[in-house]
Amino acid sequence: MQYNSSSKITGIGAYLPQAILSNHDLEKMVDTNDEWILRRTGVRERRIAQKDEFASDLAINAVENLLKMQSTAVEGVDMIIVTTFTPDHLTPSVSALVQGHFDIKNTGTMDINSACTGFAYAVCVADSLITAGSFKKVLIVSSEVLSKIVDYTDRNTCILFGDAAVAVVVEKAEDKGCILASHFTSDGKMAENVACSALSDSVNGRRLEKKGQFQQEGKFLYEYVVRNIPEGVNRLLEKAGLSLSEVDWFVPHSANMRMIEALVKRLEYPMEKTLTSNEYYGNTSSVTIPLSLWKAIEEGKIKPGQKLVLYGFGGGLTHGGIVLEWK
Structure with missing residues (x-):
């Protein structure tokens, strides 16, 4: 099958919050232990955002890291796509906050909420926009602060999740894209099997037990x-x-x-x-x-x-x- 891609990934940067939540830390919070968590999940530790750190803050820091690696990374960006299901607000979008922080001129912004599939969707959208000839350079930032919605009394879910952000640049390729x-x-x-309530506390007619907290x-x-x-x-x-x-x-x-x-x-x-x-x-x-x-x-x-x-x-x-x- 011929796929007419015209884009390629040209840069990547990441941000990981400083605070570390280890399995031994979780032993003091819920009925669990390091051996049980490792055996069931493979997770040893996770990074946790500060109380005043949100998805936009992590996203901005990821872009800052990208700029350290590639100083011209945001020059000429004409679309910003952020993937998150833990945004700061219902509106404005996280992508708009990123655009405003870096004052990137003449660029569109959009957030994609496809949970764990979000980054793959974002790359596909970016490639489609570039291949169609509408855009030349897209900044993708995946940013999540799951610690804000995790129930730390539920040992089956709180042991899994952490916070992080990664920024990627996708640009028009001179030859065939990637x-x-x-x-x-x-x-x-x-x-309803993976959900976190916002305006409504039910999904497919099933009432969610904990409003504003992640359940799966x-x-x-x-x-x-x-x-x-x-x-x-x-x-x-x-x-x-x-x-x-x-x-x-x-x-x-x-x-x-x-x-x-x-x-x-x-x-x-x-x-x-x-x-x-x-x-x-x-x-x-x-x-x-x-x-x-x-x-x-x-x-x-x-x-x-x-x-x-x-x-x-x-x-x-x-x-x-x-x-x-x-x-």
């Missing part, structure tokens, strides 16, 4: 991911005209290490070629995939010409991803 294929799907009939059905999600995501990945690869053996790196949403291990086993893909970020940062929703990329780039793992599958899944329910060739 995006080889994309595939997305959703199942809103199951939306862990067992249901584990079974859903292991059962459905391999098919989604294979459909994505079919669109790209690739086999999984031709993929250099698999970058799934880092929800839970046990879940990822079960997923790659079902796919028959090596765990050592799977990039994750949850061991020291926890589940950061839409940030996990770009955070895994940032971490792998810092470690020198990703090389030009390599093919990567980025695949997210989570609230909506949504899942989907992209295949890209690193340039």
Whole structure:
């Protein structure tokens, strides 16, 4: 299948809040222990935003880090896309706050709320805008402050989540772009299994027990991911005209290490070629995939010409991803 991409990723920066919440810290808060958390999730620690730190603050700091690596990163940006389901406000958008902080002229702004699939959606949207010829340079920032909505009396959820932000620049490529294929799907009939209330406290007729706090059905999600995501990945690869053996790196949403291990086993893909970020940062929703990329780039793992599958899944329910060739 021919995919007419005209964009490539040209820069990446990250921000991790200073405060660390370790498994031993959680032992003092809920009925849990380090061994139990590691065995069930693979998470050792996670970063937590300060009380006065919100998604826009993390996003701005991620862009600042990007600018340290690439001083001209925001010059010429004509669209800013922020992925988050933990925004500062219902309105204004986090993307507008980022634009205002850096005073980037003549740029559009939009937030995407697709939970853990958000970054894959954002890259696909950015590539589509550039390929259509409407834009030349898009700034994507994934930023989440899950600590603001997690119930720290619920040991099944509070052990999983952390806060982080990653900023990525996507620009018009002079030759063929890096995006080889994309595939997305959703199942809103199951939306109540991953939810956080705002104006309404019910989803699909099911009343949420804790208003303003994140709730999820862990067992249901584990079974859903292991059962459905391999098919989604294979459909994505079919669109790209690739086999999984031709993929250099698999970058799934880092929800839970046990879940990822079960997923790659079902796919028959090596765990050592799977990039994750949850061991020291926890589940950061839409940030996990770009955070895994940032971490792998810092470690020198990703090389030009390599093919990567980025695949997210989570609230909506949504899942989907992209295949890209690193340039």
